[in-house]
Amino acid sequence: MTTHTPLLSVLLLTACLNVTEERIARDLSVGERESAGVRVHVEDGRAAVRALDENQLELWANAPFVAAELDLSAREGSGPFRIRVRNALPDAELELADSDGTPLSLREVPTTFATERRVELDPPNARLHLALRTRDQDARTPFQFLAFADVQDAMPQVGDIFARMNQEADARFVMMAGDISERGRAEELERFQREQLALRIPIFVTLGNHELGTASLPYYEYFGRGSQSFTFHDARFTFLDSASATLDPTLYDWLDDWLDAGRGHAHFLFMHVPPVDPSGIRNGCFSSRAETGKFLAHLSRGELTAAFYGHVHSYYSFEHAGIPAFISGGGGAIPERFDGIGRHFLVVDVDPVEKSFHSRIVRVD
């Protein structure tokens, strides 16, 4: 026993080094569901399947453009089939086509929320293609988005932020860098999505360390992937799950692919825990200096345009490895004191042709 104890201990410790492995598997499972003979597959996991049975499909979009395959060939029952997509851009259109690409006739179902699309159809028992997109999805015209993070226990007051965001008339969507909730519980995530109904544009998110406070990680069921990449107006947006102050080794492969895809375009990165905390003494950032170096070397080689982080409840603008970086954790969680920064969000104007951007801070308090 004594002889084997040190070896056993080392093996146990080694097994605990990869704390993010399970979340990669959860990422890959987003957008896949089968129920009552109906199967749905959301491309690249860009939407969470919130409900699926023989009569309905409900998706929570986590990107401006969502494509999915809906297989009704073994559907149990008959009659109308309802599709509801939440967290969509207000001008996004929902389309369905059969396997030949022939559009299907859809009946719009009225909804009171700007970010929701509801349709009803009499579907054939066949494989269908679903697409949610705006007409200008691939345009190369300038656009605007908003960024913020770290609401946590300030959920009751988050409506103030949404009300102020609604005044930014040109903003197309909000990018949130995690810490939606205090403990990641399902009821907190539901509450956030209810509060979000006051916002006229969708919020696309990744998870923060506070979403890890519930072992079952309901985040994935409510919002979707923690790590993903999409394009809008020829600009690339990438979310990475850094909630454990590190990236899973798999994410470095994904990141390199996304950086390659974004080369020559404006490319913005969003994640919760930053690789660098401007206050190194506090170290609200990656656990390892070596990983910080590795990560920034990847970003630098990939010609990233800018990075947006949360976790630190203040506002910082700085450069790392020559890449502009912002920490904007002004969603209402206990603020960093004595810095004069309270609740806030960022307004970012993007010119896809020039591959340039301009950001400004909007204070809510």
Next chain:
Amino acid sequence: MSSRNLHVSALASLTLALLRSPGLHAESESAKISSAHATSPCGTNRALGVAVAVVPGVVVHGLGHFVTCEPAIGRRLLFLQGVGVTTTVLSGVGLALSGASRYVVAPLALGAIGGVGLFAISYLADVYGVLSPSTGIGSPARHTPALVLQSGVRLLHDPLFPTSFLLSQGFLLDAAGFWLAPRIDASPDGRHRRYALAAGHPLFGAHGDRRLHRPWWVDLRVALRDFAESREGFGMTSAEVALVSRVDLELLGHTLRGSFGLAELGYSREWHRFDGAPGFTWDALLARVGFGTYLGGAVDPASGAVHGVQGETFFAYDHRRDTVAGGMRVSGIPAGYLGFLEQRTELYFGPRFGAALELQYGSAAVVSGYFLMRLPKGS
């Protein structure tokens, strides 16, 4: 069991296994433990004291000493626990209320680390005090060597880096009231390189050989370090200043003879560089707390010679993130704020030659084995 608890218990079992390793004690010492040491001065079964110190003692430190009729030492350990808990709670509240403000985070983080360190030291000291014989389980070396050479291999597993082992060379030269410690750790292909040059000077407490017979000392340490990972195209140079100290816990009572506490506090300025991209400067808080014991080193009262093996072992938490080990990756809300855990055991098998085993657990798991050679002053 949470992953954090799993890590701690795994290291604790490792510590105990090493302490139980054969050859650290002369057989006569073991016999002492099993007979004369089986009961406390007031006749209480010492095994009961150990059991109390380990289990309920994790909540109330010093209980083991209360049970074995050493209430004065028990009270001191309880006081240390109280200071540790109070400091941790106050620092935690301060961190929460200030939102970990950059303007106050340094003292509050130090308070939290120091508080948790005191908590751990007072617990381990209670267990040690009721477990060890009256002479302690070891004694320090009789003389401070002029030169210690260390040469070894470091095996590492980091999910993010392919380097699996490093060759390590270094020495510590102690002369004229200063010490100097250069060190190189490099992978055989040279793509992972770490250089360090540390120098120190005693500030308080004992100097030279006298520090072996004095209960505490504080050194000022300055160091330059450089790290390069050419495979990934980045590197870092740092300059640091720190106070490092060791306190023999016998100060708290005779049952703690042969045990010591470690503490370190400092600041590091970092310059990060990247191939083909601008670098940036950064900084870091240096803090370290630990508990250790001397091992072996029984002295013949007649000749003054040291019998058998002699060395020391310690278990420490190190807050820095720039070593091979990096900071611990933990799952859950507290991610990102921890440094690494370390255990080092070094043993000399005679006046000159020895070996050391070092385990570190952070972002990487590191197992290092070193050959040691020491040369006495005047040789």
